[in-house]
Amino acid sequence: MKNFIFFDIDGTIISEDGYLPESAVRAIQAARKKGNATLINTGRTAMNVDPFLREIGFDGYIYGCGTELEYDGKVLFHEKQTPARSREMVELVRRTNVAVLYERSDAIFIDRKARTLPNLQKLLELYESKQLPFADVPEDGDWYTDKFVIWYDGESDLEGFQAGLTGKFDYIDRGNGFAEMVPCGCSKATGMEKMVQLLGADRSHVFAVGDSLNDRPMLEAAGTGIAMGDSPMLHPYADYITANLADDGLEKALAHFDLI
Numbered sequence: 266m267k268n269f270i271f272f273d274i275d276g277t278i279i280s281e282d283g284y285l286p287e288s289a290v291r292a293i294q295a296a297r298k299k300g301n302a303t304l305i306n307t308g309r310t311a312m313n314v315d316p317f318l319r320e321i322g323f324d325g326y327i328y329g330c331g332t333e334l335e336y337d338g339k340v341l342f343h344e345k346q347t348p349a350r351s352r353e354m355v356e357l358v359r360r361t362n363v364a365v366l367y368e369r370s371d372a373i374f375i376d377r378k379a380r381t382l383p384n385l386q387k388l389l390e391l392y393e394s395k396q397l398p399f400a401d402v403p404e405d406g407d408w409y410t411d412k413f414v415i416w417y418d419g420e421s422d423l424e425g426f427q428a429g430l431t432g433k434f435d436y437i438d439r440g441n442g443f444a445e446m447v448p449c450g451c452s453k454a455t456g457m458e459k460m461v462q463l464l465g466a467d468r469s470h471v472f473a474v475g476d477s478l479n480d481r482p483m484l485e486a487a488g489t490g491i492a493m494g495d496s497p498m499l500h501p502y503a504d505y506i507t508a509n510l511a512d513d514g515l516e517k518a519l520a521h522f523d524l525i
Contacts, residue, residue: 268470268524270296271306271327271457271483274318276476277493280510285317292516293321295525304336304460306453306473306483308445310411311335311370313397330447330479331456332411333370334463341463343370344411344451350433351409354446355402361426363417367410373399374410382416384443414445437479445479454482474518475499476510491518
């Protein structure tokens with residue numbers, strides 16, 4: 266029976282500084298050649314998946330922590346926030362003194378009325394170097410977002426911010442003053458489960474590979490969850506721990522399960 270392999274991007278296929286090991290490309294392409302379906306499952310929205318990653322060759326994509334599903338070039342599911350809910354989040358961000366980046370399929374938005382912390386500025390500089398489009402949050406109209414991320418420090422009202430999310434967004438702390446907001450009911454796990462159901466796959470033939478705590482639901486929902494070797498926080502939730510990315514961890518994991 267065909268296997269379905271879901272890959273996180275950052276820290277799993279590429280390093281945090283953008284290094285893409287040849288062994289990772291080789292492994293993904295070999296898995297696909299063997300008849301397996303290869304899919305990306307990422308917190309990034311569609312417009313933020315780099316062309317060089319798409320060129321590796323994938324059958325499908327889960328974007329924005331389960332907010333959008335694409336398979337064989339067709340969008341199967343997309344959960345968008347309403348303009349009213351999106352505007353509510355803008356006001357919450359401004360009131361609680363955090364820095365923000367709003368994400369959706371076609372664009373990234375910054376809010377010049379909110380704070381700009383150093384790590385946000387670094388990310389914007391990276392986006393500029395990659396020529397990724399980003400725009401200002403408009404003050405009116407039917408603007409909306411799919412999800413968003415924040416940066417915070419000692420001057421932020423983090424408790425007030427989290428309280429304002431209740432029942433609307435799940436808060437995922439990524440460490441180092443950085444957090445990700447995903448609509449309640451959406452995650453890498455729900456996205457994967459929807460995709461598996463739509464494709465008629467059996468859970469026992471579903472593999473998930475990740476490196477950070479936002480991959481935990483995906484690993485636990487898969488038939489087999491694989492954690493990268495340099496991801497100790499994720500290890501307790503994995504069925505198998507492979508080597509580090511730079512030590513050909515992705516290729517070694519797929520070879521271990523006879524997927525290549």
